[in-house]
Amino acid sequence: MEDDSMDFSAVSLLQGFRPALTRLVLGSAALAAAAGLAPAQSGVLYGFKATGTDGNVPVAGLIFNSNGALFGTTSRHHSADRARLR
Known part of the structure; x- marks a missing residue:
């Protein structure tokens, strides 16, 4: 069978x-x-003024706070030549 x-x-x-x-x-x-x-984009976030009071010569990377604001440090601050955190 x-x-x-x-x-x-x-x-x-x-x-x-x-x-x-x-x-x-x-x-x-x-x-x-x-x-x-969305293709990747790049651009200048901020242009430091050489004679302004906003600092210049950024020395480190940027960080975000919890609200999304960017912060960074500079090695010079107009006439005082000191670092500034903004």
């Missing part, structure tokens, strides 16, 4: 593969869309 049963292991494998493939395609599309949204 012949065995008429079918082997469904390949079908089972494809059923598990389809959701993974869907996630891969959707994830790739989302990354491609996000990459094209």
